Amino acid sequence: MKKFTNLDDFIGTHFIYTYDNGWEYELYVKNENTIDYRIHGGMVAGRWVKNQEVSLVMLTEGIYKIAWTEPTGTDVALDFLPNEEKMHGMIFFPKWVEEHPEITVCFQNDFIELMHESREKFETYPKYLVPEFAKITYVGKAGKNNDDVVA
Numbered sequence: 001m002k003k004f005t006n007l008d009d010f011i012g013t014h015f016i017y018t019y020d021n022g023w024e025y026e027l028y029v030k031n032e033n034t035i036d037y038r039i040h041g042g043m044v045a046g047r048w049v050k051n052q053e054v055s056l057v058m059l060t061e062g063i064y065k066i067a068w069t070e071p072t073g074t075d076v077a078l079d080f081l082p083n084e085e086k087m088h089g090m091i092f093f094p095k096w097v098e099e100h101p102e103i104t105v106c107f108q109n110d111f112i113e114l115m116h117e118s119r120e121k122f123e124t125y126p127k128y129l130v131p132e133f134a135k136i137t138y139v140g141k142a143g144k145n146n147d148d149v150v151a
């Protein structure tokens, strides 16, 4: 039986998923235009972010897209198919993040100025594109605007 049918089913959901390249991410759909996330494995493991503003839509029943641009200059587009326990991520890293990932490994909210300085100081192009499917390994209902999920 389908669990996700409308936008309200998606908002307030807490996901953990592992990309086919082994990178593990945790993402909480905080409300209609905000996410929190933490990166557990991969190039920038240890990075975490709260209150990232995003564009969030349901494309068709049970299929959702989240897209945003970060203070680092990284662009991200994610498609979630939670009823199939899978998602697809497309990450567009600026060249500087690929060359200096350690600068971005932090609680970004406390280092916004450093991200802005770094994106000016270092190179943007060519971008490093990471298109990957992921298996969703955890789905939890955390409610809206819960600050204890990614904390």
Ligand SMILES: C=Cc1ccc(O)cc1
Residues within 6 Å of the ligand: 025, 027, 037, 074, 076, 078, 089, 091
């Ligand atoms: C760069 C951030 C980011 C957050 C979640 C995700 O699945 C991919 C990238």
